[in-house]
């Protein structure tokens with residue numbers, strides 16, 4: 001095994017990530033050392049880098065959609081064979097004793113620690129993670145055993161799935177921002193026999209075509225309105241102005257679900273668009289139960305992720321392309337070219 005590793009390090013807001021060589025981290029009690037195969041690039045990473053998330057560990061290695069293989073186990077880790085493929089999500093540690101943890105809401109834990117934010121993440125050749133928060137993954141996705149297509153499932157997929165659960169039994173779902181999470185949720189909706197409308201940035205015809213290709217009943221810019229209202233709305237774009245827009249296109253009794261960790265200010269709106277038992281809520285983080293449920297469901301659909309590969313040292317380029325909306329689906333860093 002190597003004794004040093006390459007990593008992309010976030011040092012302060014506004015600065016690009018820096019390629020560094022670090023000593024290999026050592027797994028402590030209950031932890032795994034994981035050789036990273038692939039790590040997804042999430043919009044949350046952009047919020048981190050832009051200084052929109054409070055009190056990050058500094059410096060920190062970003063990345064919370066990690067797919068890799070167990071390279072070593074710390075003390076007290078059982079049933080985790082070397083070489084097994086695992087996924088490491090955003091939720092990295094919870095206290096287990098607060099009111100939220102004890103009521104099945106560990107996603108809201110007062111003391112939770114998050115991967116690639118308060119714990120070093122997967123923009124690196126190796127990472128260390130608490131074994132209790134890692135998910136077992138199938139050893140081979142395709143015949144080639146490619147890790148990269150699995151990476152977006154670990155956040156875009158999990159958070160998208162949790163957001164969709166908040167929509168309850170809504171038949172027609174509006175999706176605002178058709179990126180990594182949306183393209184996975186769309187496949188779940190079709191599998192469940194539901195309909196979706198895709199709202200993109202105005203004029204983004206490529207994303208609208210992508211959404212139609214995934215079965216959208218309607219796709220257009222957020223400046224347009226579909227002919228029929230939706231029973232629920234999932235907002236994945238970080239734009240607060242979408243909240244009143246989505247409310248105006250929402251059926252009575254419906255919910256607008258804001259799924260991002262950060263959003264620009266929500267403009268004032270008249271009460272009558274909320275009237276009729278409409279509601280607005282956010283979705284925060286994930287529970288391990290969400291992860292196990294979704295990772296069991298995904299291969300049965302089966303979810304096919306649209307991915308764009310970047311070498312680890314090109315993480316800054318991947319982030320810039322995500323910011324610009326330069327690709328459909330998800331960006332994934334791969335450690336071996």
Ligand SMILES: [Zn+2]
Pocket residue numbers: 042043044045064090155156
């Ligand atoms: Zn994420």
Ligand SMILES: [Zn+2]
Pocket residue numbers: 094095096097098099100101106109110111112
């Ligand atoms: Zn807790």
